[in-house]
Amino acid sequence: xxxxxxxxxxxxxxxxxxLRLDLSGFVPQALDRETPSGVARRTxxxxxxxxxxxxxxxxEAMAADGPELVFEGDLSRCDGLGRxxxxxxxxxxxxxxxYVGAGMRAGExxxxxxxxxxxxxxxxxxxxxxxxxxxxYAASALPGDMDGMRxxxxxxxxxxxxxxxxxMRRGTAVxxxxxxxxxxxxxxxxxxxxxxxxGAHCGYGMRRGTLIFAGPQPEPPPTFVPTGHDVQVIWTxxxxxxxxxxxxxxxxxxxxxxRFVGDLAADGKGEWLxxx
Amino acid sequence: MSAxxxxxxxxxxxxDTFAEAFPMKATRLVITAHNATWANHAAVAxxxxxTSVIACGCEAGIERVLDPGETPDGRPGVAVLIFSxxxxxxxxQIERRVGQCVLTCPTTAVYAGLDAAPDAxxxxxxxxxxxxxxxxxxxxxxxxxxxxxxxxxxxxxxxxETTPVVKAVGGGNLLILxxxxxxxxxxxxxxxxxxxxxxxxxxxxPGGVVRSGSKIGSKYASLPASSxxxxxxxxxxxxxxxELTPEIGCVMEIVIDGLTDGDVAAAMRVGMEAVVARGAAxxxxxxxxxxxxxxxxxxxxxxxxxxxxxxxxxxxxxxxRLRNGLAVQSQPPGA
Numbered sequence: 001x002x003x004x005x006x007x008x009x010x011x012x013x014x015x016x017x018x019l020r021l022d023l024s025g026f027v028p029q030a031l032d033r034e035t036p037s038g039v040a041r042r043t044x045x046x047x048x049x050x051x052x053x054x055x056x057x058x059x060e061a062m063a064a065d066g067p068e069l070v071f072e073g074d075l076s077r078c079d080g081l082g083r084x085x086x087x088x089x090x091x092x093x094x095x096x097x098x099y100v101g102a103g104m105r106a107g108e109x110x111x112x113x114x115x116x117x118x119x120x121x122x123x124x125x126x127x128x129x130x131x132x133x134x135x136x137y138a139a140s141a142l143p144g145d146m147d148g149m150r151x152x153x154x155x156x157x158x159x160x161x162x163x164x165x166x167x168m169r170r171g172t173a174v175x176x177x178x179x180x181x182x183x184x185x186x187x188x189x190x191x192x193x194x195x196x197x198x199g200a201h202c203g204y205g206m207r208r209g210t211l212i213f214a215g216p217q218p219e220p221p222p223t224f225v226p227t228g229h230d231v232q233v234i235w236t237x238x239x240x241x242x243x244x245x246x247x248x249x250x251x252x253x254x255x256x257x258x259r260f261v262g263d264l265a266a267d268g269k270g271e272w273l274x275x276x
Numbered sequence: 277m278s279a280x281x282x283x284x285x286x287x288x289x290x291x292d293t294f295a296e297a298f299p300m301k302a303t304r305l306v307i308t309a310h311n312a313t314w315a316n317h318a319a320v321a322x323x324x325x326x327t328s329v330i331a332c333g334c335e336a337g338i339e340r341v342l343d344p345g346e347t348p349d350g351r352p353g354v355a356v357l358i359f360s361x362x363x364x365x366x367x368x369q370i371e372r373r374v375g376q377c378v379l380t381c382p383t384t385a386v387y388a389g390l391d392a393a394p395d396a397x398x399x400x401x402x403x404x405x406x407x408x409x410x411x412x413x414x415x416x417x418x419x420x421x422x423x424x425x426x427x428x429x430x431x432x433x434x435x436x437e438t439t440p441v442v443k444a445v446g447g448g449n450l451l452i453l454x455x456x457x458x459x460x461x462x463x464x465x466x467x468x469x470x471x472x473x474x475x476x477x478x479x480x481x482p483g484g485v486v487r488s489g490s491k492i493g494s495k496y497a498s499l500p501a502s503s504x505x506x507x508x509x510x511x512x513x514x515x516x517x518x519e520l521t522p523e524i525g526c527v528m529e530i531v532i533d534g535l536t537d538g539d540v541a542a543a544m545r546v547g548m549e550a551v552v553a554r555g556a557a558x559x560x561x562x563x564x565x566x567x568x569x570x571x572x573x574x575x576x577x578x579x580x581x582x583x584x585x586x587x588x589x590x591x592x593x594x595x596x597r598l599r600n601g602l603a604v605q606s607q608p609p610g611a
Contacts, residue, residue, distance in 0.1 A: 170417060191416070208414060229431040233308075233385045234416060234423065236349040237434070241418045253350070269414055 007031035008064030009039055011057040013073025013094075019047035020097065021056065024080030028067030028088035028107075036061050064089075071096075076116065082109040085126060098135070101128040102142070104152070117161070120154040122147065123171065133158035136180065139173045139192075140166035147188060149173065155245065162199065165192045168209065174245050184211050187270060191238065195248035206263045206270035212238065214248045217274045224262030224272060231259050235273065283580050287556025288563060290579050295449045295544065295565035298573025300335075300359040301366045302444035302535055303399065304389030306342065307378055312352035316341070318384045319354035321377035326358070326369075327481050330501075334360040334369040335446060335533050337478030348387050349434070355389050357478045359446050359533045366441060367399040374435070375405050379426070385434040388421075392440030402426075402435025445575055448532035448540035450547050451489065451507060451564040453524045459559020460526035461485075466554055467530055467547035474546060476539040477532055489529045489566060504566070524561055537575050537590045545582045552583075 007028050022045040031039060040054030053059065062070065067088030075081065079097040082090045085104035092100075095113035102118060106126045114132030120139045134156050139149040140163055148168040155174045162180035165173055169188040178196035186205040193212035202218060203211060220226075239253035255275030261268050283290040307322070309315035319338050326336035335358075342353035358373075360366035378386050388401060402424040406413040409426040415437070416423050422437040450467065454460035468484035471477065479485075494502035505515040507527045512520045520527070530547060534540035548563055565579055577590055 172418075189415075191418075210416065231432065233349045233351070233434045234425055234432070236351075237418050237423065238416070240348075240350075269412075 006064055006067060007034055007088075008062050008066075008068040009034075009036060010060050010062045010070045010072065011039075011053070012060075013056060013071070013075060013078075014058050015056050016074070017046055017056055017077050019077075021046050021078045022080050023078050024083040024099070026053075026069075027082065027085050028069050028090065029086065031067075031069075074113075076114075079116070082107075082128075085109065095132065100130070101126075101154075104128065114158060118142070119156075120149055120152075120173070123149045123154060124151040125171075127153045127155075129155040129157070131157050133177070134160050134164075136161035137163045137166060139164055139168050139171075149190065159196065160194075165190070168192070172241075174242065174249065176245075176247060184209065184270075186266075187211075193242055193249065203263055203270065203272065205266050207266045208269045210238070210271050210273060212242070212252075212257075212273045212275070214242075214252060214275070217276050220260040220262070220272055220274075223264045224260040225264065225268075227259050227261055229259075231257065231273070235275075238273075239275075283583070283585055285552045285583070286554075288552050288560050290548070290552075290583060290585075291562060291564040292580055293565050294567050294579065295447075295577040296567035296570060296572050297445050297447040297449075297537070297540060297575035297577065299575075300329075300361060300444045300446040300533065301363045301441050302357060302359045302533070303366065303370070303439045303441050304339065304535075305356050305358065305370075305374070305401070305439060306347060306353050306387040306389040307356065308342075308347045308349050308351040308353035308385050308387070309381070310351065310383035312341065312354075314381060314383050315352050315354045318378045318381035319356050321381065322373045323356055323358075323480075324377070326373075327486070329359070329361050329365070329446070333365060334358050334373075335478070335480040336369075336373070337480045337533075339475065339478055340472075349385055351385075357476075357533070357535070359444055359478075359480075363397065363399060363441050370399060370401060370439070371404055374401065375408070379405055379408065379428070379433050379435070382430050387436045388439035390440045390442060392442070397441045398438040399441050401437060401439045403437045405433075405435055408433075442535060444533065444535050445537050445540050446533040447573060448534065448544055448575070448577055449566050450530045450532075450544055450551075451566060452528045452530070452551060452560060453507075453520065453562040453564060454526050454528075455523060455559040455561060457526045460528045462558060463551045463554055463560045464528040464530060466550045470546045470550035471530070471532065471543040474539070474543050476535040477543045478534075479530055479532060479543075481531055484530060486529045486531055487527075489527070492568060507564075519564065521561075529566065540575070541577055541582055541590045544577055544579075548579065548583060 036059045040059045043050040071092045076095040080099045083102045085107045087107045090109045092111040098116035100115045101120045103122045105124045108127045112131040115130045115134045117135035119134045141148040150169040151171045157176045159177035160179040163182045165184045168190045173192045175194045179198045181199035183202045187209040189209040191210045195215040242249040257273040257275040260272040323336040339355040347353035406424040412427045426433040464485045489504040490501040491504045506519045532543045
């Protein structure tokens with residue numbers, strides 16, 4: 001392995017930025033054949049001023065088997081991390097700010113801490129895992145856009161804020177903790193599974209797609225109605241796929257879910273699967 | 277046949293000849309159902325009337341029965357292989373057969389059964405059948421694979437959107453020459469049991485055996501193929517050219533389609549070994565194979581070599597490969 005060719009760097013946050021720091025576009029592939037000092041000279045938006053990365057981060061090269069960035073420290077003031085990622089890996093050992101993984105198309109992002117708002121919004125592929133909580137509008141659309149998350153795998157090991165999966169169109173989102181109000185509102189398609197409790201107005205305006213409740217079973221709202229048929233085939237396919245996440249998802253396949261469809265106010269082709 | 281070319285095993289003479297096979301396109305489908313009975317019903321119907329590409333459009337067969345632990349949805353299943361002369365023909369047959377025989381069969385679901393690279397050629401499976409749902413169909417993408425869920429009267433029919441199409445080999449064959457019908461059938465049945473135990477191959481004819489081997493052409497201008505008179509015992513004293521001797525009273529053929537030439541070769545080998553194991557005492561006199569002088573297809577399976585008696589078991593013909601017309605004639609009528 002030639003580490004001078006594979007762009008792999010460790011960035012340790014030295015100083016908390018006074019304003020929001022925009023990491024959009026700072027992805028591993030953009031650093032091909034770059035040196036640590038070269039990376040440190042690259043600039044980021046800090047508020048409305050461009051500043052060198054080295055002003056906030058200590059940068060060092062590291063061994064890796066592919067393009068990779070590792071961030072250490074509390075990056076909760078750093079937004080847009082991994083935005084538009086199209087390959088390679090990013091790991092954050094700590095919290096991160098808003099827009100993490102927004103619009104990513106491939107590759108992998110792992111955040112050991114929590115993430116801010118709009119995580120995975122308009123994510124189209126790849127894998128994003130947040131070890132802690134995510135803020136509001138995760139897996140949703142950017143303000144003014146029609147479609148939210150549209151591909152890939154999004155894992156939240158903590159709690160999710162409100163409007164999780166708003167206008168989501170494709171892909172799979174897995175939430176181990178609770179979810180806030182308006183979960184899966186206006187969901188176009190895709191699969192969301194939640195192991196914790198959900199807030200008010202779950203599935204509001206849901207058009208298509210699947211909501212799976214691996215933990216507490218919420219009472220479907222009046223705009224959702226039960227279907228009495230056997231869904232064991234698609235349930236087994238889904239449950240086996242989710243079982244790899246372990247914990248409350250490991251034994252889903254053993255259940256025989258009740259199925260509700262709705263939101264009847266929006267054509268009623270969305271489904272809730274309640275396995276308990 | 278020269279004495280030098282003579283190979284006799286357990287009293288059974290193995291002709292110094294080769295089987296000739298040709299390229300096809302193939303896919304594997306996995307059909308599951310509420311229980312093994314209904315999975316089998318669907319698979320039997322799907323692979324029915326699929327003995328030869330001449331008039332059936334494809335050659336298909338049950339590859340093996342699958343345990344619930346081997347299927348995507350944890351239900352009993354059946355793996356079937358379907359072969360056609362082109363990807364276009366294959367697509368047409370899949371749509372018709374799955375639509376009429378699997379979608380209609382209670383409790384079934386159907387999945388792609390071949391592992392393939394993401395950029396491999398694929399053809400529609402549930403992609404067009406979904407329209408039977410009249411707008412009520414819904415799709416579900418799971419781990420990158422799209423499934424269609426079509427509402428039907430017993431619940432929903434689940435079909436994977438597409439299935440990979442791979443290059444394959446059709447027309448491998450063995451001819452079993454025996455003293456009488458009982459001996460020929462017994463040997464053929466033993467060979468079929470041994471060959472069907474192998475993966476990646478099917479024997480598309482009824483019971484795996486065909487009695488109507490063909491030669492190219494006919495005295496009737498409209499027929500591309502006709503009875504293989506050189507191997508018809510009824511014509512031994514009459515035909516201008518015969519491959520039989522008076523003690524041969526019955527000939528059976530086994531046709532093999534496989535996903536690779538190695539699969540076809542392996543099936544031919546175990547088939548011959550099964551016949552040889554029964555020996556001449558069981559009434560089999562010779563094992564031969566059908567070929568067209570290397571003009572039909574690029575895959576030549578030399579019987580002696582397959583049994584480890586020198587040379588490569590599978591070789592490539594240098595003759596120009598004739599497409600369509602002759603390829604169709606490679607099989608007997610209905611073969």
